[in-house]
Amino acid sequence: MARAAGMLGLLSLAPMVVFAASGASEVPLLGEEYLKDVGDYAKRIGDEAKELFKTPLEDWNFYGSYDHGLKVYWRPVKDNKLVIVRSYTEVQLSSGELFTLLASEEGAKILDDTTNHTDPPLATLDWKGRAEVSYSKTIPAKFPFGQRSFLKATFFDDEKQLLVSKSILRDDMPAGADGSTRAFNSFALRTRDLEPGTCSLEVLDYFDMRGWFPVWIANQFHRDTFCQSMHKRLWKALDARTKADPAVKMPSSVFDVLKRS
Template identity: 20%
Template sequence: MAEALSSSLGTTPRPATDEDFDYFKKLADIDKGWSRQYDSNGIVVWTQTSEVSSIKLLRVQYVFQDISADVLYDVIHDPDYRRVWDDHMIDGFEICTLDATNDIGYYSVKCPPGVTNRDFVNERSWRVNDEEYMIFNHTVYHKDHPEKKNFVRAFSYLTGYVLRPQENGACAFTYVTQTDMKGWIPAWLTNKAATFFAPKIIEKLHKASLGYVEWKKEHKPEFKPWLKPEQMTKPTPLEQLVVPDTTQQS
């Protein structure tokens, strides 16, 4: 199912369309094509093969009973708080914005000993309505941020979240990703590791969300550009970002 969205997004920056969001929502909601790999303590992990890569899509579903969708949405977005809870993060920052709901950012991550650290340049898109919060990203090329020494540039075909408010303040959570860590790591190992570590995503986000509201009170409480577009940096014209796409992912 992911082939159409992954191909249409491409690696040249552009704002996500309603069709892109609708397609991503289908990946999150429709079970056809997915194979259940794990089901325990309310956490369900699925995988799906893909024609665009030997890296499988991964989907994680869970209902947070004590975390609301709006808080979880803020936790996922807030770059300052990510430095608090994401102990794998080396660096992360906004490169530029495209419009009120699309930006491009840099993120680097620590890898285990013996494995070169990875980094990403991703475009991130988001949409909020009365029924759900959606965020997804994909790797793009940016002329001012080429590959760096001592890092392997990883590739996100598609990674994102759908968060839906439930009764009594609960949140139905779905995470979908297809990420190639590149380098010497074989696809079978990436697929196995992703499935094994997927449940830990729930644990990390749950712990981070429980502490967010109090933390935010002391750290720019009114600053939420993902909800207040007037706080965003000035958008960069697309023509300044277009670069030749000479590397086709397979």
């Protein structure tokens, strides 16, 4: 889901990383399927995300620490050479405030700036919370990274402050009919209050770009770039809020975040 320039920059600047055999067990993920029973589907992918969030961070492979106390972890995915990435950070907002931001139109652009978010959902699903089916295409990239499209069902659970999104199948929008490669994505985030005015943000993300796309490039990009870029957009958005409202505070240093963990 990267722009070609960003990807080529990664390949030229980032060192080749060779990963040893993982000590963490493989993650089984639900694959693409037709959305027949919305309630059942929402429960299954929600349970999948909650089970992964329940596993201690120590059970994941630690990848690195970054600005604002962001920590990135990874685990292998069953029957696949691609990995699932998990990130953890703390934000000086309440859990509800942060979740509301990330579940908004502005939040969609924070979470992903490489696909178009201007089109309305294809369908609104009958579910206890907000749920919708959406279609998007990546911003066109140069050869050899052709354009990808995504068709996903997303569930916003305000009560549990959990967002879960996963690629689905639809007969009226078959893969390849739009002239692009249909990619797969499994994504979840949750926010949790830690102390008054502070919450944690955890993100799970797995994508399979499909078509011609070397595994090592996808994994390196995912761990080195995707999580960091997403959180940098979050810090930028929160910094803008801070300037607009001095009552909204950001951590002044990484130490301010780490000393609470």
